[in-house]
Amino acid sequence: MPRKYRDFTFESAGRWRFYRNKTLELSEALSSVGSEVPATHLLSERQEIAASQHSHVCRAVLSNGGEALSVYLKGMAFKSPRDAIKQQLGKSRAIKAFEAEQLLQSLGFTTPTTLLTGWRQRLFYKDSFFTLSAALSDYDDLYTTVAQLGEQTNSQKRAFIEQFAEIIARMHRKNIGHGDLRAGNVMCRHAGGWQFAFIDNERTRQYIKLPENIRIKNLVQLNLLLSPVISRTDRQRFFNHYSRFCYGQTNKELLGKVIAKTRKRLKIMLAKEKIEATDLWL
Structure with missing residues (x-):
């Protein structure tokens, strides 16, 4: 059973499984995604950002209920076969980061706000972990x-x-x-x-x-x-x-x-x- 997080709902779209921030008004649009990460097809003005060897990051603009949001989409690849096994059996890097952000925010520290975070599910195998976050303003x-x-x-x-x-x-x-x-x-x-x-x-x-x-x-x-x-x-x-x-x-x-x-x-x-x-x- 998926964990429950405050202000987030657990959803699926095709092979994708993800937690959605309730402020993100995209449920119907996400239901039609195919092989790409959810919400990718809704991003505009995409700009690639330098990242570590096992991550892929881009900055983009997302329309959310008529409001243009500046966001970051981060995809996380496995670092090694051992890392792949660890993320099947335990929490993924994306979920660990998401939980740490919730912890920091609960204690009064500022972090980017996660809008979507999840993975692709193929039978019992998980891959293509991702996080879509709102960009910090004026930092x-x-x-x-x-x-x-x-x-x-x-x-x-x-x-x-x-x-x-x-x-x-x-x-x-x-x-x-x-x-x-x-x-x-x-x-x-x-x-x-x-x-x-x-x-x-x-x-x-x-x-x-x-x-x-x-x-x-x-x-x-x-x-x-x-x-x-x-x-x-x-x-x-x-x-x-x-x-x-x-x-x-x-x-x-x-x-x-x-x-x-x-x-x-x-x-x-x-x-x-x-x-x-x-x-x-x-």
Whole structure:
């Protein structure tokens, strides 16, 4: 039996099985789909987006009850035969990401809103997993936002760093570890204050107690953002603010572990020629 999710209905169309957000008014149109992913034939202005080796992503416009929605359609292929078996027996990457988004939203964090997520069913075999999500409005990724900080005053940059540190600390205080907290998976916008959203959540999960290695992993992933706009003082300010929210004071032991792991990762990136020697800020 399919699981029940709040504000979603479980539906089928031909070989396709999917969960539909009740705000998506497409049931009749979806009933006639063939071999393509549901709603694909209703998309216009499609634009391919760079993605990982085992994913396919496009941005498009979807008409929903007369309203034009900017959306992302993501298809997920199996990474290996072992991965195919795992997704037959357990939850797919698409469903894991969907559930993580619902968890984050329930705790007050912002993520894209899933409109459809599902798979193709052939007897007992599932493949062609997909997710259709509404695009975030007026957000830029962390790379773009940080580059723009160079045009801001020191007080404005400090406000960004402190507000960003607070949202990461709040996530960790909820015992949530993000599965891939790279700068490209953090979205930012300024509307009175800074607001943040998190994408690519398939490995994001909530623990009974956040493991230290997951905390360090997230902090190192953020520390690997290389930019001339971000100084060592800025990085220290981020950590101090984060640490005070999580521990009430600067956690020097944790800082040492984050610095050591960051230094190790930077050296690996240099050896693989992913960065230049001038990028070694540690």
